[in-house]
Amino acid sequence: MKPLSSIGNCMKRTVFYISPDTTIREAVTMMVDKRVGTLPVVDEDDVLVGVTTISDIIKIFLPDFVSLLSDIDFVKDYGNLKIPSPETLEKVQNQSVSEIMEEPVAVEGDSSLIRALSIMHKHNLTDLPVLNEGKLCGIASRVDIGREFFSRWRTMDSE
């Protein structure tokens, strides 16, 4: 049976990242152009200082009641709330990502897949930055790691 590899073997090595003073608008542009949902935030010494996700940015544009009510299924018609209001767009676009970014959660490249998946599950992450001696060297999505994790299952069946 194939031995389980570490996260370093299944991560993406090309990482799109931003600096803390990047504006939200610039971050969104990069997410759309590069088709990624998570952007690690890295300072001038390549140290990971935070993470910005597309869902963090979407949250800003959702109506306030969404986070306050436990159930919203009965709201079928959102009236004029369908598109982001020009006021919110205006207010948000020049804010820097450092105001909304989350605390970074990352693992070293030699971490096992089960540790990576456990951490992602616990912190509810879709992408996990990978570090090499404290510096950002890659990023792996739940799909990347899950595929590697379950590839063992398939080889077990064929054996």
Next chain:
Amino acid sequence: MAPLVAAAIFILTLVFILTNRLNHIIAALFGAVCMLAAGIAMGFYSESQAIASIEFDALGLLLGMMIMVSILQPTGFFQYVSIRAAQLSHGNPWRLMLLLGVGTSLISLVINNVTTVVIVGPVTILIAELLGFSPIPFLMAQALLSNTAGVGTSIGDPASVLVASASGYAFNDFLFRAFPIVAIVVLVSLLMFRVLFSRELSVRPEDPDVVAKLDAEEAIQDYATMRRVLIVLAVAIGLFFFQGWLRLSSGFIALSAAATSLAWVRPDIREVLERVDWSVLLFFIGFFTLVGGLEATGAFEPIILILSSIGRENTMVLGVILIWVVAGLSALVDNVPVTIAMITLVRGLAMEGIDVSALWWAVVLGAGFGGNATPIGSTTNIVIVSMSQRTHTPLTPKLWSRRGLPVAFTACVVGSILFALTFKWLGG
């Protein structure tokens, strides 16, 4: 020596609570332990005296009602009522305020104010957002009106629960004496909101039909539980009406209702107990023990003597003074510690031979109206402010002082006038 030590412990605890240097529950519990330790060491306060100083009837009533509401909360009943009320407004902001305000007041008569705004507040934000209104006028109105209306019954607000338990006044006494005054003050407050928020309340919604499209029925998550708890609640309110005749304590009625609901619904007990506001109950126990020690040393005597000399001259004037003192103190700290301290004073006045039967109502009215003056004056206000801080339009202390303070002040003026006019009836 004992009165000085007891007063020092009491004042230190108050300072910690007032300056927010220590969480008020921790301060009350720690102060209570210090008071008891000093009392046992110096011989002025024993453990059995401390236990006797706690109003267990009030505790039982609050716990029972909190359990009932905790079972009812996730069923979606309150969401249903709020949505239906909003739909009757047809998107007219003033009518929406009137309906949500009166609805909140009615719910607050029966249910703890904090619980009321925790449940109704988010639905209010939903309705205001859908219609394109600022939620601030509606949220403020709900906080202020639930504080005001809560003291209209013996079960609606911890302050009135305490006074009912200490004075022996039953549900009906509140209904015929406090409630009419409270109802008038609620109406006056609503008219004031109309003036103070005239700009916000003259906005026309772009899509007035959006609220009509909300599916109120779907907001109900658990119809069977809702029906059962409402039946038990209705029976409990019926028992409150006849509690004098049946010789039943409020605590007994509320705890029986809670036990019946639990047995009938059989919910996940851990979830139900998690939603109970234990902090209020613990604070009660701590603060009662603290004040009990102070009372045991006779430290209240000088204040009681001054008040009783005023009371002998004119009890009505003393009542009006009490309304303003209680209201002023309730604006600075939560009305629960103020009410507990005042109960001790009013009892002292009764020992001095003053007829205190009307003075209890002064404490109730002051406690209900004073907390509205500042954003930290009541837990309800704190909850509403922190809720609004999670929205795009946070409520600021400046805004509160321009809109909330005038309403609180007018409520005290109207309350004082009505108290003076109905003084004989209140004491009868």
